[in-house]
Amino acid sequence: MNDMMLEATRLTRSNRLIEATALIQRMLQGKMDSEIPGPGDRQPTIDGLAETIDETKPFSFSAGPSADYFRRPRDPTYRFKYSSRHGLPGWSRPAPLSAPDLVPDGGKYIEEVYTSSAGSRAYKLYIPSGYQGQAVSLIVMLHGGTQTPDDFAAGTRMNVIAEEETVLVVYPAQPSRANPAKCWNWFRPDDQRRDCGEPSLIAGITRQVMHDYSVDPRRVYVGGLSAGAAAAAVMGATYPDLYAAIAVHSGLACGAADDLFSAFAAMRHGGSPNSSAVVLGEGPPTPTIVFHGDRDTIVHPRNSDHVIARSMAATNGQKEVRRGQVPGGHAYTCTIHTDADGQAILEQWCIHGAGHAWSGGSPAGSYTDPRGPDAAKEMLRFFRDHPAAERDNEAANRECSQ
Numbered sequence: 001m002n003d004m005m006l007e008a009t010r011l012t013r014s015n016r017l018i019e020a021t022a023l024i025q026r027m028l029q030g031k032m033d034s035e036i037p038g039p040g041d042r043q044p045t046i047d048g049l050a051e052t053i054d055e056t057k058p059f060s061f062s063a064g065p066s067a068d069y070f071r072r073p074r075d076p077t078y079r080f081k082y083s084s085r086h087g088l089p090g091w092s093r094p095a096p097l098s099a100p101d102l103v104p105d106g107g108k109y110i111e112e113v114y115t116s117s118a119g120s121r122a123y124k125l126y127i128p129s130g131y132q133g134q135a136v137s138l139i140v141m142l143h144g145g146t147q148t149p150d151d152f153a154a155g156t157r158m159n160v161i162a163e164e165e166t167v168l169v170v171y172p173a174q175p176s177r178a179n180p181a182k183c184w185n186w187f188r189p190d191d192q193r194r195d196c197g198e199p200s201l202i203a204g205i206t207r208q209v210m211h212d213y214s215v216d217p218r219r220v221y222v223g224g225l226s227a228g229a230a231a232a233a234v235m236g237a238t239y240p241d242l243y244a245a246i247a248v249h250s251g252l253a254c255g256a257a258d259d260l261f262s263a264f265a266a267m268r269h270g271g272s273p274n275s276s277a278v279v280l281g282e283g284p285p286t287p288t289i290v291f292h293g294d295r296d297t298i299v300h301p302r303n304s305d306h307v308i309a310r311s312m313a314a315t316n317g318q319k320e321v322r323r324g325q326v327p328g329g330h331a332y333t334c335t336i337h338t339d340a341d342g343q344a345i346l347e348q349w350c351i352h353g354a355g356h357a358w359s360g361g362s363p364a365g366s367y368t369d370p371r372g373p374d375a376a377k378e379m380l381r382f383f384r385d386h387p388a389a390e391r392d393n394e395a396a397n398r399e400c401s402q
Contacts, residue, residue: 101362102150107159108126109126110125111123118204121172121173121202122175123205124170124171128162128166131168131213137167138215138219139158139170141156141158142202142227144229145226146181148182152365154364155362156358157361183226184227185197186254192238192258199231199238202231203242206220206222216387219388221244224247224248224249225358226299226367229248230256232246233252246286247291247379248304249291250358266300267300270301270306288345290348291304291378293353294350294351295354304350308348312346318342319335321333322334329371330371331353332350333350344385361375
């Protein structure tokens with residue numbers, strides 16, 4: 001096993017992610033020979049599929065999808081949505097996306113491309129009908145594995161909420177050439193560093209939108225789901241001068257892993273962040289709101305504790321615990337941590353009975369659980385309450401023009 005672990009690490013550092021993932025999966029399945037699949041073999045994913053939860057059975061955390069999942073053909077028409085049979089997230093075929101799911105009346109939804117020395121990424125941008133050139137908030141939304149910007153926008157209903165609140169929303173797209181499962185590579189050291197790799201691309205997209213549209217530089221935010229949530233945590237840690245607050249839904253802390261094998265371990269057991277693995281920005285920790293289902297079998301719920309713990313030094317140790325119940329839906333516990341001035345700076349939502357899915361989302365998208373609470377609305381509320389400190393306008397304008 002040690003030899004296979006070393007080989008998987010070597011493959012990861014050589015950027016041979018497909019082969020490294022396959023080797024780890026063989027090890028987890030108990031196949032202890034050293035055979036390594038070739039590049040023509042099936043491409044595995046690090047961001048596993050969600051599973052139906054049966055509340056009548058005792059809960060235990062597993063490594064994620066069964067070995068059979070990686071052997072059976074993928075059906076791209078299947079999405080993660082509400083299952084009335086179980087009353088919990090499950091598998092079924094969704095209805096085709098309708099225009100209102102993506103583009104509310106009067107809004108615009110356009111596609112652009114950002115290119116820099118680090119590479120290029122396409123992105124979708126939602127422009128609400130109420131935008132007439134005034135300075136507005138900007139939210140960067142990072143999708144999870146196997147998702148697309150359209151899928152993520154429909155599932156979170158973020159465009160619908162942005163239309164109501166006159167907010168710009170940008171959805172960077174991770175292509176399969178960068179990761180076979182379209183996951184953001186949150187676990188690679190070079191993709192956890194400021195002005196390097198994928199963080200530089202996401203920051204570049206953010207600045208390009210800020211340059212092309214009228215954006216209040218004090219109200220720029222980033223959030224995501226699963227691998228996108230882990231990437232959002234990286235952005236908050238490495239660009240606290242750019243993002244006023246972050247949202248991490250079913251994700252992991254920045255520095256939770258530094259290669260593919262440690263990423264699997266963090267997802268399974270909960271990864272305590274290693275500050276030496278990343279290059280952080282300057283200043284205090286970024287205000288953070290976290291959502292996680294306590295029956296998530298893909299990313300261990302313990303990871304939400306590590307996201308919060310990373311910023312706990314900025315609080316005064318005071319906390320408030322609120323409990324609630326969505327009518328006909330999930331119960332939840334919300335823990336609020338305050339800073340030295342008594343301002344809420346960290347929120348942690350534990351959603352009882354929920355799995356690996358966007359809380360309160362629409363069945364039109366994948367990885368959603370309509371039983372709530374509504375993570376998108378709570379996220380927008382948290383963002384509204386956390387503008388950044390005043391910034392030098394000349395410096396902000398210069399940054400956005402780069």
